[in-house]
Amino acid sequence: MAAVNRRLQRAHHPGPTAATRAIILVVVAIFFALPLVSMVEFTLRGGLEGGYTIDRWVTVFTGQLGPEFNQLWIAIGNSLVLAVVTVVIMLVLLVPTMILIKLSFPRLRPVMEFICLLPITIPAIVLVVGLAPIYRVVSSIFGSGVWTLAFAYGILVLPYAYRAIQANLDSIDVKTLSEAARSLGAGWGTVLFRVIVPNLRRGLLAASFISVAVVLGEFTIASLLNRINLQTALLVVNKADPYIAVIFALLALVFAFLLLVIIGRLGSARRKDNS
Amino acid sequence: MLFLGLPTVLALSTGLFDGDGAFTTTNIEALVDPVIVRTFWNSIWLSALTAVIGAVVGAAACYALLDAKPDGPLRTVVDSISGVLAQFGGVMLAFAFVTLIGTQGLLRVILQNNFGIDIFASGVWLYEVPGLVLPYIYFQVPLMIIVFLPALEALKPQWAEASATLGGTRATYWWRIGMPVLAPSFIGSLLLLFANSFSSYATAAALTSQGQGIVPLQIRAALTSETVLGRENLAGALALGMIVVMVVVMVIYSIFERRASRWQR
Amino acid sequence: MTNTIPVAPVIDIEPVSGARVELAGVVKYFGPHRALNSINLAIEPGEFIALLGPSGCGKTTALRALSGLEGIDDGEILIDGEDVASIPTNRRDMGMVFQSYSLFPHMTVLENVQFGLRMRRVPAAERKGRAVEALDMVGLAQFGSRYAHQLSGGQQQRVALARALVTRPRVLLLDEPLSALDAKVRVQLRDEIHRIQTELGITTVFVTHDQEEALAVADRVAVMRDGVIEQVGTPEELYSTPVSPFVADFVGLSNRVAGIAAAGKATVQGVELTILGAPVRDGEVTVYIRPEDIAFASEGIPATVVASSFLGSLRRTQVRLADDTLLSIQHEVDMRHEPGESVHLRLKGAPVSAVPR
Numbered sequence: 001m002a003a004v005n006r007r008l009q010r011a012h013h014p015g016p017t018a019a020t021r022a023i024i025l026v027v028v029a030i031f032f033a034l035p036l037v038s039m040v041e042f043t044l045r046g047g048l049e050g051g052y053t054i055d056r057w058v059t060v061f062t063g064q065l066g067p068e069f070n071q072l073w074i075a076i077g078n079s080l081v082l083a084v085v086t087v088v089i090m091l092v093l094l095v096p097t098m099i100l101i102k103l104s105f106p107r108l109r110p111v112m113e114f115i116c117l118l119p120i121t122i123p124a125i126v127l128v129v130g131l132a133p134i135y136r137v138v139s140s141i142f143g144s145g146v147w148t149l150a151f152a153y154g155i156l157v158l159p160y161a162y163r164a165i166q167a168n169l170d171s172i173d174v175k176t177l178s179e180a181a182r183s184l185g186a187g188w189g190t191v192l193f194r195v196i197v198p199n200l201r202r203g204l205l206a207a208s209f210i211s212v213a214v215v216l217g218e219f220t221i222a223s224l225l226n227r228i229n230l231q232t233a234l235l236v237v238n239k240a241d242p243y244i245a246v247i248f249a250l251l252a253l254v255f256a257f258l259l260l261v262i263i264g265r266l267g268s269a270r271r272k273d274n275s
Numbered sequence: 276m277l278f279l280g281l282p283t284v285l286a287l288s289t290g291l292f293d294g295d296g297a298f299t300t301t302n303i304e305a306l307v308d309p310v311i312v313r314t315f316w317n318s319i320w321l322s323a324l325t326a327v328i329g330a331v332v333g334a335a336a337c338y339a340l341l342d343a344k345p346d347g348p349l350r351t352v353v354d355s356i357s358g359v360l361a362q363f364g365g366v367m368l369a370f371a372f373v374t375l376i377g378t379q380g381l382l383r384v385i386l387q388n389n390f391g392i393d394i395f396a397s398g399v400w401l402y403e404v405p406g407l408v409l410p411y412i413y414f415q416v417p418l419m420i421i422v423f424l425p426a427l428e429a430l431k432p433q434w435a436e437a438s439a440t441l442g443g444t445r446a447t448y449w450w451r452i453g454m455p456v457l458a459p460s461f462i463g464s465l466l467l468l469f470a471n472s473f474s475s476y477a478t479a480a481a482l483t484s485q486g487q488g489i490v491p492l493q494i495r496a497a498l499t500s501e502t503v504l505g506r507e508n509l510a511g512a513l514a515l516g517m518i519v520v521m522v523v524v525m526v527i528y529s530i531f532e533r534r535a536s537r538w539q540r
Numbered sequence: 541m542t543n544t545i546p547v548a549p550v551i552d553i554e555p556v557s558g559a560r561v562e563l564a565g566v567v568k569y570f571g572p573h574r575a576l577n578s579i580n581l582a583i584e585p586g587e588f589i590a591l592l593g594p595s596g597c598g599k600t601t602a603l604r605a606l607s608g609l610e611g612i613d614d615g616e617i618l619i620d621g622e623d624v625a626s627i628p629t630n631r632r633d634m635g636m637v638f639q640s641y642s643l644f645p646h647m648t649v650l651e652n653v654q655f656g657l658r659m660r661r662v663p664a665a666e667r668k669g670r671a672v673e674a675l676d677m678v679g680l681a682q683f684g685s686r687y688a689h690q691l692s693g694g695q696q697q698r699v700a701l702a703r704a705l706v707t708r709p710r711v712l713l714l715d716e717p718l719s720a721l722d723a724k725v726r727v728q729l730r731d732e733i734h735r736i737q738t739e740l741g742i743t744t745v746f747v748t749h750d751q752e753e754a755l756a757v758a759d760r761v762a763v764m765r766d767g768v769i770e771q772v773g774t775p776e777e778l779y780s781t782p783v784s785p786f787v788a789d790f791v792g793l794s795n796r797v798a799g800i801a802a803a804g805k806a807t808v809q810g811v812e813l814t815i816l817g818a819p820v821r822d823g824e825v826t827v828y829i830r831p832e833d834i835a836f837a838s839e840g841i842p843a844t845v846v847a848s849s850f851l852g853s854l855r856r857t858q859v860r861l862a863d864d865t866l867l868s869i870q871h872e873v874d875m876r877h878e879p880g881e882s883v884h885l886r887l888k889g890a891p892v893s894a895v896p897r
Binding site: 012013014015016020021024025028032034035036037038039041042120121122123124125126128129130132213214216217218219220223224231232234235238242245246249252253256257260261263264 | 332335336338339340341342351354355356358359360362363364365366367368370371372373374375380381382413416432435436438439440445448449453470473474475476477480481491494495498499510513514517518521522525
């Protein structure tokens with residue numbers, strides 16, 4: 001009977017057969033694994049003598065990298081600072097605006113959506129053309145520290161952060177919550193911080209993590225505005241010692257992967273809660 | 276809110292108002308320089324090619340994932356990996372492909388030593404425009420999966436069941452119902468991939484330290500060269516050109532998206 | 541939309557003799573859960589039978605097993621004596637109407653209706669003609685070039701019906717086709733389905749959880765619970781002679797009253813009533829009495845009025861007995877009692893269902 005049942009399924013169950021699925025996924029998986037494998041293989045190469053060694057990895061993890069790599073550490077620090085500042089800017093500016101629009105100006109929502117989706121249409125490379133003169137001004141006011149890039153990064157992460165927060169925002173009834181809180185005597189500050197934001201925890205976390213991932217991977221603006229961040233430093237290090245550069249690239253990749261896995265977990269935990 | 280909007284607007288306008296504060300068309304005319312035209316053309320065919328390949332392969336992968344449980348291990352792994360790879364910083368991607376098919380790359384060495392095939396027999400193409408195809412596909416396919424999978428999942432099971440009760444086979448379902456319904460989403464995703472590829476900079480910048488095969492690299496050259504007067508404003512004109520292309524693409528994209536969502540009530 | 545649909549006789553669609561459908565010992569598991577527990581049901585050609593029951597009772601599973609959308613683990617499905625269990629859905633020649641969303645969104649109404657004919661390689665001209673006829677039959681002849689998203693829910697289901705019938709199948713299956721519609725549309729459409737079915741004479745299986753719907757349109761109703769058919773019969777049979785308390789409770793409204801059972805009779809508030817169905821052991825029982833089997837009287841069981849509802853053509857009044865039991869009484873409109881009023885009740889003596897307490 002089971003075999004008959006399986007055969008019956010075909011006409012109204014147009015998904016792939018197990019065989020098709022396996023073939024497609026395996027082929028795709030191989031294609032995507034190859035560069036990663038080759039990266040790892042590369043870092044293990046033993047140089048001119050041939051053979052493999054994990055010496056380089058050991059060097060990195062036991063902090064024995066020579067002073068010529070100081071730039072790299074500085075760059076990593078820069079990127080992390082940038083990530084933090086960007087997240088702060090994003091949270092402080094984006095969240096209240098979105099809540100405000102949801103509560104008081106619902107008609108502005110399409111405008112907000114358009115603005116937040118604009119960075120996709122305007123690629124970083126184009127943005128940089130306009131940013132160059134702006135940053136001349138910015139530098140004269142705030143100095144030419146790397147962290148000023150965060151202003152630009154705030155725009156860059158806008159689409160992703162917006163989507164993450166909006167999904168969360170749509171799923172809680174902000175209007176009713178705030179009205180209930182107000183009728184119980186709460187001021188707007190309390191409403192915002194004690195009623196709404198705690199319910200947005202997941203969206204905010206997701207937006208923050210995505211922003212961090214984007215900032216860490218950003219190259220275009222940093223490079224063309226002559227600032228140093230993780231990615232530009234990687235390129236420089238690559239000229240000096242490609243092996244170390246690839247090691248760090250792999251590490252950055254793993255880090256980004258972990259971030260996104262956590263976001264995924266947050267997302268599904270939310271789904272389970274709401275079911 | 277204003278702070279977020281202002282830089283964008285300024286970026287746009289500075290990109291648009293070329294010249295010494297006055298609106299001049301000389302830089303726009305410079306755009307028809309055959310070299311520049313060629314780079315636009317390169318950008319376009321590169322983007323189109325990688326978009327098509329990415330879309331087809333991505334769609335196949337989505338199809339393969341059709342029956343997987345949404346919360347199951349396969350889906351979560353694929354979702355996470357796609358997310359990471361789609362954001363895979365261009366520099367790191369360049370590294371990856373150099374280690375794979377660079378002159379000392381793993382694959383190249385294996386092919387050369389074990390099979391006698393030298394992929395660089397007619398020149399090292401990795402560091403020129405054709406060499407960008409493979410790395411671009413690497414982030415196009417995950418992006419396609421992210422963007423197109425929801426569309427595939429929006430296919431209502433009732434349609435397949437109704438088709439079956441009316442006498443249709445799997446083949447007729449896909450041919451007459453599945454694919455036509457998915458067509459707007461597919462084209463929309465394809466356009467998104469095109470836009471994504473067209474605006475990519477980092478990978479190309481990392482792979483080609485000099486040379487300006489595609490438009491973003493031209494912009495780099497225009498921004499960093501101090502030689503010719505007014506060169507910097509050429510960057511603005513190039514940026515304008517890019518925006519025009521992007522706007523056209525995104526407008527067509529939104530048309531298709533609207534039609535797709537109308538059907539997916 | 542007009543309230544009356546032209547009742548013109550169907551033009552040129554000859555009534556198809558419906559098939560005889562039989563489920564014999566059908567068993568279906570979903571993992572460890574037994575959804576269908578040896579179902580036996582024989583449906584006569586041209587009969588309109590409803591599968592009625594609460595969610596999870598297996599009625600939809602049974603329907604899908606008939607159509608082939610679900611396989612079965614044991615038993616036989618016979619259409620005109622032929623076992624179709626191993627024939628895939630697309631060759632079973634049954635029409636099916638789903639609860640919602642089944643119209644193909646990218647095709648016009650006319651193309652939707654023609655789909656089944658196209659699958660059967662009917663030539664284009666004939667296809668179009670028959671599709672128009674089918675649309676005319678459901679009153680939507682003008683809507684051929686519209687798309688699904690431009691139609692209301694009721695209109696969409698009409699199109700789905702036309703689409704299912706245009707190929708003249710031997711059996712028509714309807715999976716809660718009205719559940720997603722507004723109340724008024726629901727009633728209109730169910731009457732229309734009834735009319736069309738009568739004219740065409742197709743054997744029809746109709747799944748619903750709404751007992752009023754089932755009683756209104758079906759020739760016979762099969763009440764299901766937990767994968768088993770509890771009772772099959774005409775609407776009148778199920779209503780007045782339910783064989784189990786579940787059926788008594790599920791079909792129509794029932795009051796639950798305490799009583800004492802002895803030798804096949806239950807004594808409720810001093811009145812002796814015959815017990816329906818299987819014998820019940822003596823002792824304390826819960827008795828199911830229909831609201832219309834209780835009447836107001838000048839003397840009898842004392843009660844206080846709690847509330848009264850006006851239902852258009854009837855009234856339903858709730859009263860409380862001395863022992864705090866709440867009863868619902870159905871009666872004519874002009875008899876009105878206010879909350880707090882003292883009244884007397886009389887049991888009309890109809891046979892009842894009882895279950896030991």
